[in-house]
Amino acid sequence: MMGDRSPTSADALIGNRLRQRRLELHVSQIQLAAQLGISFQQVQKYEKGTNRVNAGRLNQIAAFLRSL
Numbered sequence: 001m002m003g004d005r006s007p008t009s010a011d012a013l014i015g016n017r018l019r020q021r022r023l024e025l026h027v028s029q030i031q032l033a034a035q036l037g038i039s040f041q042q043v044q045k046y047e048k049g050t051n052r053v054n055a056g057r058l059n060q061i062a063a064f065l066r067s068l
Helices: 009-024 029-036 040-048 055-066
Strands: none
Touching (some): 009 040, 009 055, 029 040
16 A cells, blocks of 8 residues: 555564664663664664664664664
């Protein structure tokens, strides 16, 4: 369906990969959230695949994790 923005299995896969990388770098959800200017609950939702990570936010996350 066009315009449907509900999370998909791809979102869950992205969230899982985000969590794995964050843990590899020893970054807490609180630290990541503070860097992005969002709540740690939002980070939790991204990682669980409950909320979709938009392209701009994904770019912010990638840039931060690359900088470590």
